[in-house]
Structures are given as structure tokens and as C-alpha cells.
Amino acid sequence: MTKIKALPEPTLRRIPKYIHLLMQMKKQGVVHVSSATIADELGLDSIQVRKDLSLAGMVGKPKVGFDMTELVEGLMNILNWGNLKEAFLAGAGNLGEAILGYKKFNDYGLNIVAAFDNDESKIGKKIYGIEILPIEKIANMIKRMHIKIGVITAPPEHAQEVANLMIEGGIWAIWNFAPVHLKIPEDIILENVQLSHSLSALTYKLAEKIKTNDYKIPN
Amino acid sequence: MTKIKALPEPTLRRIPKYIHLLMQMKKQGVVHVSSATIADELGLDSIQVRKDLSLAGMVGKPKVGFDMTELVEGLMNILNWGNLKEAFLAGAGNLGEAILGYKKFNDYGLNIVAAFDNDESKIGKKIYGIEILPIEKIANMIKRMHIKIGVITAPPEHAQEVANLMIEGGIWAIWNFAPVHLKIPEDIILENVQLSHSLSALTYKLAEKIKTNDYKIPN
DNA sequence: TAGATTGTTAATCGATTAACAATC
DNA sequence: TAGATTGTTAATCGATTAACAATC
Structure with missing residues (x-):
């Protein structure tokens, strides 16, 4: 090899x-x-x-x-594509739902088996066949099911808290969508998706372009 | 200055x-x-x-x-935050909907004023107050309304096509969520959000970690 | 064989980090 | 003033690009 x-x-x-x-x-x-x-x-x-x-x-x-x-x-x-890993998602809002519905992620090794939320009205329901459980249970279940990947789609004000629970449960990797800088032990794998940062880069470049274009066409 | x-x-x-x-x-x-x-x-x-x-x-x-x-x-x-720019979104699926619902993007200068889709059953409906229009109209409306930013949340097989329509209309910047390498003129600003690539990086690192951990704990 | 394409070693480039003088 | 912190110039580091020998 x-x-x-x-x-x-x-x-x-x-x-x-x-x-x-x-x-x-x-x-x-x-x-x-x-x-x-x-x-x-x-x-x-x-x-x-x-x-x-x-x-x-x-x-x-x-x-x-x-x-x-x-x-x-x-x-x-x-x-490591195709090597499916079970994962938990925390935060069953808009974005969370979109991710639960995107089955293609299976191809890349992500298999979300449960979602967690703190909204009473959501708990017990199913989204795309995935049950929504109370957030309090997440640490314990990570431990019990040996879950390695946690997806955070919670609102920014809860993201750190959720990360702490995941870490408490013994998570190995976090895929974070919350616009927050998570403080986590450095041996935990962290992959941030900050849509607002990506958007920022775009609008910055657009503004630059408009500026230079204004020079070219002074009318 | x-x-x-x-x-x-x-x-x-x-x-x-x-x-x-x-x-x-x-x-x-x-x-x-x-x-x-x-x-x-x-x-x-x-x-x-x-x-x-x-x-x-x-x-x-x-x-x-x-x-x-x-x-x-x-x-x-x-x-250039706070300097609101009108934008169109193409592809009112799961992810498109999540983006339409995320009003925070306003803070970063994105103001989505219309969504486009090719699904007859969606056209005419409103999502979070934003009307869904037939995709055929997008090029013309971009031109007429001087829209500068296009958001692509269409499925991969249609993404290039949609990009072409946007470019035809005279778009300046594209925020692309489709897992596709778009071929566009190089003077157009392109910002890709490839969730699957981000996920790939995570699962790769996780696999690496599991490998080295297996060595440490040979049992 | 001749020519195309790989794979590697070396050169360049740009970003990060270090060192330190300026200054409140 | 002494000390902390800025801001800049220089050194280091890593990734990209160039050059070229190996080889099918």
C-alpha cells in the first residue's frame, strides 16, 4: 500500500x-x-x-x-467518498431542513440519522424521514451511538452551546453553518461554511468593479 | 480619500x-x-x-x-456592507427557499427581489413574499432592472444554462450554489459555494484522524 | 523512432511570520 | 519617562509555476 x-x-x-x-x-x-x-x-x-x-x-x-x-x-x-458515516444535525430551521433534504450528501459520506432542536413544536416530527429530537439528548446519544460528525445549523446565539454539547458527547468533527467563530479543542475537526463571508467577498468585488467601471465611463 | x-x-x-x-x-x-x-x-x-x-x-x-x-x-x-444591491435567485428548491428566508443577507448587501424557476407548479407563488417567475423571463428582467447579482440554486444539470441566461441579461456577479464548474467570461465575478466540497474536506480529515487513531489504539 | 505526456527538481511568487523602530 | 502597541521592513515558509529529463 x-x-x-x-x-x-x-x-x-x-x-x-x-x-x-x-x-x-x-x-x-x-x-x-x-x-x-x-x-x-x-x-x-x-x-x-x-x-x-x-x-x-x-x-x-x-x-x-x-x-x-x-x-x-x-x-x-x-x-473517503462512499464510506458512509452517521451524523447528527442540530437546528432544524430553514437551512437545516434543506440539508436534511439533500440526499446527495450521502455520496460524500454523510448520513444524517437524527436532527435535534429546542423548539417544542418541532420535536417528535419528521423531516424527510428524519426524526427531530430534543437538543438535551444530543450529548448522550452521540456517546451511545458513537456518532463522529455533528452538523450545526442552529442560530448563531446557540451555536457555541450546541458545539459544547456535541464535544461533551465525544464528537470528532463539526460541520458548522452558524455565522460564529466556535471555540473548540484543536483536535476536533472543524469545517466552517460561512455563507455570509462568501457573500461578503462577492459584494466587495462587485463594489470594486463598479468603482473602476465608473472611472471608465465617467458619464 | x-x-x-x-x-x-x-x-x-x-x-x-x-x-x-x-x-x-x-x-x-x-x-x-x-x-x-x-x-x-x-x-x-x-x-x-x-x-x-x-x-x-x-x-x-x-x-x-x-x-x-x-x-x-x-x-x-x-x-460595502449595508449598501443594498438588488438580486435575482434562480432555482426555488430546498436550498433556494432557505436562502430566500434568510433575511440576514440584507446586512451584507443582498436584496433578492425575485426568484425564477422552470417548474410550472411553483410559478406565481410567493416564498417569504418573493414572487416566483418563469425562468424564461430572467435575462430580459435582468436587463430591464439593471440587476447586478444572480444567485444560482438550480440543480446541477441546469446551472450552466441558468448562468448563460444571466450573462445574456448582463449580470455582473454570480453566487453559485450548484455543484458545477461554471464556464463564464472572466470579467464576471463568480463566488462558488460548494457544500459538497466542504463536506469532502471534512470527511477526508476525519478518515485521516481515524486512521492515525487506529494506530495509537491498536486494539 | 519521434513526439507527447508524465513526474520531479528547481525557480518564482505571494502570504505569513519575525524583527524592530516609531510613538502615544 | 517607561512600557505597550502600532506599523513597516525583512525573513521564512509553502504553494504555484517553470524547466526538463524520463518514458511509453
């Missing part, structure tokens, strides 16, 4: 893009692919693609490129 | 974190803040914070730190 060092963060973030593209191409019957083709399709540099693939332990053949099946499966393996 | 060069991407992504923290501290009555305090709270390096603030054109006083009000307002200004 080839030993692979932990991937650099930027490489790790590009690999899903490769996989998506390759799955598409594979469906169209392509059997070999070169780094140049991948780079072209994704607007990247072919050297970078080659470097990434090499870091991920993929090998190609000079003049031929990479074997499609081998490459897709290899990359999916590296990212 | 102090001229500020376009901010480096990493700095741009950290500024919202600063703002969130500072708003919180301000609410608690803090009037001055040092780079060290900010860094501490966010788990960053104080030198980095100082560099970021300096890049953003903020000035502090030696021994005192930064004036809270000045700093918050200055940073919000840089990011």
Missing part, C-alpha cells in the same frame, strides 16, 4: 472538482485523460493538476495520460 | 470574521481593541491581524489599540 502524506489544503479542495469533472467525462465514454484536458476544463494549470494527482498518489502513463476508471476511483478513495 | 489597493484574497476572507467579533465586543461596551485581543479571540496571529487591518487602511494608536466604532465602521465600509 502506497503511503500518502496528508494532502495540502489547496490540493484537498481541488480534488472534488477533478472527481466531478471526471465522472462526467467517464459517463460520456472517455477512457483516458491528460492533465492538460483536466486543467483546460477547470481553468487551471496542467502542471498544477499533475502535481495534485501525484500528491494524491495517482500515476499516469506518458503519452497516454491517466486511466479514467483508475483515476476516479483512486481519488474517491482518497477522499 | 485614502486609496486602498484590492485586498489579497486571504485578507478579504478574514475581514468578515473581524467584523463579527468586533460587533459583538462593541455591544458589550468595549471602546478600544488591540490586534492581540482580536487575534486571541479568533485563533490568529496578532501580526497577521495588524497586517490585515493596515491593508484595509485602518489605523490604530500605539499603546491604545484601535477605536472600536471607527474600526467596525471602517471595515464594514471596505466590504
Whole structure:
């Protein structure tokens, strides 16, 4: 078994893009692919693609490129796709519901088996077949069911509290959607999705663009 | 007026974190803040914070730190927060609905004024007061209303198509939630939110962690 | 074989971190 | 004044890009 060092963060973030593209191409019957083709399709540099693939332990053949099946499966393996992990979600609001409904996340290893909320009126109900339980139970159930992944879609004012409960239960990784900087032990994996930050970047760039455009068209 | 060069991407992504923290501290009555305090709270390096603030054109006083009000307002200004821009959303599914319902985005300059879909049964309905219109109309309406921001929450197989329509209408910036690499002219601002990629990074790190943990506890 | 493409080593670039002088 | 904190210049680090030898 080839030993692979932990991937650099930027490489790790590009690999899903490769996989998506390759799955598409594979469906169209392509059997070999070169780094140049991948780079072209994704607007990247072919050297970078080659470097990434090499870091991920993929090998190609000079003049031929990479074997499609081998490459897709290899990359999916590296990212641990298809290896389903049970998860809990806390905060059955708008966004929580959207995530519960998005079954595609199963493909990436996420299997949400229960949701938690503090709203009495929601408890006991089911969303997309997933039962909503009282938040007080989350720590205990994480412990009992050996849940490793917690998804936080609670409102910002409760997010830290919820994270604490998850950590108390012994969670290993948190996927956080609350617009809050969570303070958690550093051995716990934290992946933040801050939609407002992404939006901020967009509006900043838009403002920049409008500014420079105003110069160009002074009328 | 102090001229500020376009901010480096990493700095741009950290500024919202600063703002969130500072708003919180301000609410608690803090009037001055040092780079060290900010860094501490966010788990960053104080030198980095100082560099970021300096890049953003903020000035502090030696021994005192930064004036809270000045700093918050200055940073919000840089990011163009509060400067509301009208936007269209395409794809009124689960995620689209969640975004329409999240009024907080107003604070960051996003004001979604109409949603579009190709599902006959949805058209004409309203979600959170926002009307759903037929997707065919989007290009024309973007043109007529001078809409600058398009939000794509359509399913992946339609995302490129929708992007094309937006571009045809003359959109300036796209906030894309579809798990697709959009091909768009490079002068159009594109901000991708790929939840599945974020999830991929998390499950990869979790798998790494489980692996190393297995070594530690060989039982 | 000739040529295309890989894979690796070296050079460049940009961001982070360190050092330190300026200053309130 | 002495000491804390800013702001800037220089050093380090890591990722991207370039160059090129290996090879199918």
C-alpha cells in the first residue's frame, strides 16, 4: 500500500472538482485523460493538476495520460467518498431542513440519522424521514451511538452551546453553518461554511468593479 | 480619500470574521481593541491581524489599540456592507427557499427581489413574499432592472444554462450554489459555494484522524 | 523512432511570520 | 519617562509555476 502524506489544503479542495469533472467525462465514454484536458476544463494549470494527482498518489502513463476508471476511483478513495458515516444535525430551521433534504450528501459520506432542536413544536416530527429530537439528548446519544460528525445549523446565539454539547458527547468533527467563530479543542475537526463571508467577498468585488467601471465611463 | 489597493484574497476572507467579533465586543461596551485581543479571540496571529487591518487602511494608536466604532465602521465600509444591491435567485428548491428566508443577507448587501424557476407548479407563488417567475423571463428582467447579482440554486444539470441566461441579461456577479464548474467570461465575478466540497474536506480529515487513531489504539 | 505526456527538481511568487523602530 | 502597541521592513515558509529529463 502506497503511503500518502496528508494532502495540502489547496490540493484537498481541488480534488472534488477533478472527481466531478471526471465522472462526467467517464459517463460520456472517455477512457483516458491528460492533465492538460483536466486543467483546460477547470481553468487551471496542467502542471498544477499533475502535481495534485501525484500528491494524491495517482500515476499516469506518458503519452497516454491517466486511466479514467483508475483515476476516479483512486481519488474517491482518497477522499473517503462512499464510506458512509452517521451524523447528527442540530437546528432544524430553514437551512437545516434543506440539508436534511439533500440526499446527495450521502455520496460524500454523510448520513444524517437524527436532527435535534429546542423548539417544542418541532420535536417528535419528521423531516424527510428524519426524526427531530430534543437538543438535551444530543450529548448522550452521540456517546451511545458513537456518532463522529455533528452538523450545526442552529442560530448563531446557540451555536457555541450546541458545539459544547456535541464535544461533551465525544464528537470528532463539526460541520458548522452558524455565522460564529466556535471555540473548540484543536483536535476536533472543524469545517466552517460561512455563507455570509462568501457573500461578503462577492459584494466587495462587485463594489470594486463598479468603482473602476465608473472611472471608465465617467458619464 | 485614502486609496486602498484590492485586498489579497486571504485578507478579504478574514475581514468578515473581524467584523463579527468586533460587533459583538462593541455591544458589550468595549471602546478600544488591540490586534492581540482580536487575534486571541479568533485563533490568529496578532501580526497577521495588524497586517490585515493596515491593508484595509485602518489605523490604530500605539499603546491604545484601535477605536472600536471607527474600526467596525471602517471595515464594514471596505466590504460595502449595508449598501443594498438588488438580486435575482434562480432555482426555488430546498436550498433556494432557505436562502430566500434568510433575511440576514440584507446586512451584507443582498436584496433578492425575485426568484425564477422552470417548474410550472411553483410559478406565481410567493416564498417569504418573493414572487416566483418563469425562468424564461430572467435575462430580459435582468436587463430591464439593471440587476447586478444572480444567485444560482438550480440543480446541477441546469446551472450552466441558468448562468448563460444571466450573462445574456448582463449580470455582473454570480453566487453559485450548484455543484458545477461554471464556464463564464472572466470579467464576471463568480463566488462558488460548494457544500459538497466542504463536506469532502471534512470527511477526508476525519478518515485521516481515524486512521492515525487506529494506530495509537491498536486494539 | 519521434513526439507527447508524465513526474520531479528547481525557480518564482505571494502570504505569513519575525524583527524592530516609531510613538502615544 | 517607561512600557505597550502600532506599523513597516525583512525573513521564512509553502504553494504555484517553470524547466526538463524520463518514458511509453
